[in-house]
Amino acid sequence: MKLRPHLLALGTLLACAQAQAYNCTGVSPWAAATAYTGGAVVQLNNQAYQAKWWTQNQSPATNAGAWDVWKSLGACDNVNPPPPPPPPTDTTPPTIPNGLAAGQIGTDRLTLSWNAASDSGSGVAGYELLRNGAVVASPTQTSVVDTGLQADTVYSYSVRAKDRAGNTSTASPALKVKTLASGGGGGGNVAAPIVLGYFAQWGIYGRNYLVKNIDTSGSAQHLTHINYAFGNVRNNRCEVGITQAVNENTGVGGDAFADYTKSFSAAQSVDGVGDRWDQPLRGNWNQLKKLKAKYPKLKVLISLGGWTYSRGFSEASRPENRQAFVKSCIDAYIKGDLPRVEDAGGPGALAGVFDGIDIDWEYPNACGLACGKAEDRENFNGLLAEFRRQLDAVRPGLLLSIAAPAGVDKIRAIDPDKFHPYLDFINVMTYDFHGAWEPTTNFHAPLYGSTADPSTGDVKLYHTDAALQAFLNKGVPAKKLNLGIGFYGRGWTNVPNINQGLYQSGVAAPATYEKGIEDYKVLKTLGWPSFVDPQSRAQWIFNGSTFWSFDTPVQITEKMGYAKAKGLGGAFFWEFSGDDAQGSLIKAMGNGLK
Template sequence: MVGLASPAEAATSATASFVKKSDWGSGFEGQWTVKNTGTTALSSWTIEWDFPSGTAVGSAWDATVTGSGTHWTAKNLGWNGSVAPGASVSFGFNGTGPGAPTGCKLNGASCDGGSVPGDNAPSAPGIPTASAVTDTSAKLSWTAATDDNGIKNYDVLRDGAVVSTVTGTTYTDSGLKAGTDYSYTVQARDTADQTGPVSGAVKVHTTGEGGNPDPGTGGKVNLGYFTDWGVYGRNYHVKNLDTSGSAAKITHINYAFGNVQGGKCTIGDSYADYDMAYTADKSVDGVADTWDQPLRGSFNQLRKLKAKYPNIKVLWSFGGWTWSGGFGEAAKNPAAFADSCYKLVEDPRWADVFDGIDIDWEYPNACGLTCDTSGPAAMKGLTSALRTKFGKDYLVTAAITADGSDGGKIDAADYAGAAQSLDWYNVMTYDFFGAWDAKGPTAPHSPLTSYNGVPKAGFNSADAIAKLKAQGVPASKMLLGIGFYGRGWTGVTQDAPGGTATGAAPGTYEAGIEDYKVLKNSCPATGTVAGTAYAHCGTNWWSYDTPATIASKMTWAKGQGLGGAFFWEFSGDTANGELVGAINSGLK
């Protein structure tokens, strides 16, 4: 209990405590918690502390943090300064270096909050091991955590939620469902009730028949991309996969995107990925996030979705159009790149969420947003290193070009050699044509086959798949790509493809592109060409896939012996997931 500076505020007491929520050697995630232990409300708070030389604060959230030399100061934001009696408020930051804070002061007085000074948080326990697994129970055991003043007990977390607090290093969880996947982690509490970082995760599959949802695609892959930025302006969250019915019809999710920087895999959007707090109405299971839970954001929502749909596998996709520039540096040291990716994907906070990694390099030894000169063997080197690091039990996949033209992007890299290390390729058989050619000619952006008047030979799905097969890529390792959006022009008078235009048609988020869920009503299809639909309404001309064209594409994919299909991306579909449903039905 710390009395604050003014005698008039003697009834207002508070503590501040620090914990490293995770530590990856060169850096860590730190969290400070202010607790009002008095009888009157705190109106504001300021924490000061010192780090040893070589340890510093990077990005911070829920507080304004400033530094001067080795001295750091954190002040509340406008919305979290008031702390009621008995309540707590926390803020976090990403730190660099190995040190711990000392000399803590809260509102000018000693923090006396347990961990700083004089009482460090406990270490992470060992990764649990599972034994005696039955239809409805599993026994967990782990090695003890360490602490300078002793361990009081352990929290056992199932799928990210605490299910029990025990004093020993074993726990038997019961009341489980047969034939179901669960994920367990453990965190220690010391004698001051501080929690340390969570352990790594162990996956447990109970015995027996579980009756898990199954998309019924006969072994074919039905994979959708979920974007981290979709949670903002699009207001599209993991829960939408459930409410739309899509989760029951897919096999895999690619979470897009992680970044590639300095030859390493890095976080794309930390707030959306693992820090955004979900209210009950937007949460998959209807349970709101709490301020102190180990994992929030879309990663935690994906964990909840997998608990409800255990057949779904989730991959973390790195790169994409904007972030592919980092792959050239990664290709210089593939082993170091693979090691960084493994450490990030298998971070103890979310290791149970991901079943593998996907890389979206646009484009090896060719030009996308930037041009790459890594050479034709770079893709094979990168995928081989990833497979070596991740091993046979993880999925390793890649999204690749569908440029089937002579001397085009497929010819620029050894895709057959790289395929030896991969489970499959997501062949991006869309965006062949669009309003980047502002004056046209109008053309379908996702043609299945060539047609009379196609603007460029080889720019269609069939030619791309044929070229990859000819290179030596097995058909079963290729997925056909479907766009859940249209591309369009304006200033068009001609209904059939091949018309002239004056520019890109207006779109909700970007000119020249619009979601299927909008186009199906605002500009219904007026014809089909090369296995896909087009629409002419007013002076706008759009091309996009419909349930009917998807059905024909799935029939073609099965006839080619392809491994299934994938799509970009979930939020373009209708609220009842009609395009996902069309892929699911077509693959059966």
């Protein structure tokens, strides 16, 4: 039946009146300097608001529309607030945690983990870590990083559980751990600022960028790490030795020729010595081995996945698959057991080239070339834990890192607070925030946001500062975070000559290899008018119809200053061949971090 109009109106008014009341007891006032995550509730001007996503310095009073960061919960109503629940009265202590073990061990820090204690009558609320008998941490998770230690020193650890009633279990049996001597690796301990670059396997072809060029450009002396891109993840294994071309529809692909069977001539080789046709390791990997011999402090990691090869991670990370998957990666890249291809490879052929493994899963519990599943969130944590366990079992000091998303929406889909203890560092991909896949010109890698940016929702927070702050808000130590630099630009053409082309319509600009993307070494030669946005600190060039956004040594120097001010571990870049022959961008990074 239908309600009479006046009754319908009365019902609507009552519903609205009910929706406008919110109990603000215990709700903190909004503060501009405070960073809030999605779900946080604040009050301002006697009104309650809830954050939809990460925000800072965005007033609920002016940002609470349908598409804004804040949702209005209604007027504060603190009349007769409900009494707090009585505290638990159960006096049964929780069970003793077991399985206390040390993971990453460094000179000044180490990671400890244990098995969860069983629930008692009042439920397990957290744990207390004891070092030499004194409580040094009270985590809620079953792992913790203990810092501020002395090198080459033995410490005694135990852990006990506590419940919501305040009862604590007996401490677990003591575990004695010795930190590494000064100069040791692993455990997230990297003394010098990190300067890491990706070397693209395929760059030796049309781009004609060889490992030797890392040396001749003067770049090597500024580097601490190289990530070799990419190793394939397929059929729940690290797949090595496939020689057919990449097929993005199937995920099949690889290039054993570039990796370890191509014979480089004396003129192409790092040390001036050409490869023999029958030596077990040739190709890029042998050249990296020679580069490490020339620069002994340089570390090289194999990077697994990337945009095309990430589709295999979701299945490989499942509990029933991950142990064998991780073993296959370590057998190939750390122990060096390569398939025999064209008189190259064999057991141990690659041993000593790679110092660790980088996981570039794009993206867990989100969409890249393929979309993941909700279970990826927890499986990603488990996968990194398994990599850490097996790497440590081979030898201390082997590195484990990830390439992490920079979009706040994708960061929200993972748990940095849970997985960072397993990692030595996290490379946050603070570039590709905007590109010609969008119909409007915008900045490729802005340092900060801009009030003029027409983006809405999470995309409004697509900038470097918001990305890094999202990880810091999750409890990731600043020293484990590396800021990302793109050695290329993103561009549009058919852009109206308005506002120097910024925030205007356009389509992907013509370029050398792929529309809408061009190397710095090409863009620097154009000589077009250049502009810098005062808020985002991003630079762009515009000739009246074509717009390119990219970083120059000036922007990189400013970003390195930001990294130092934030206490970050360092910076990384994609990828070597985008730089000029003098290594101008790499040198700006290295000098800027000193």
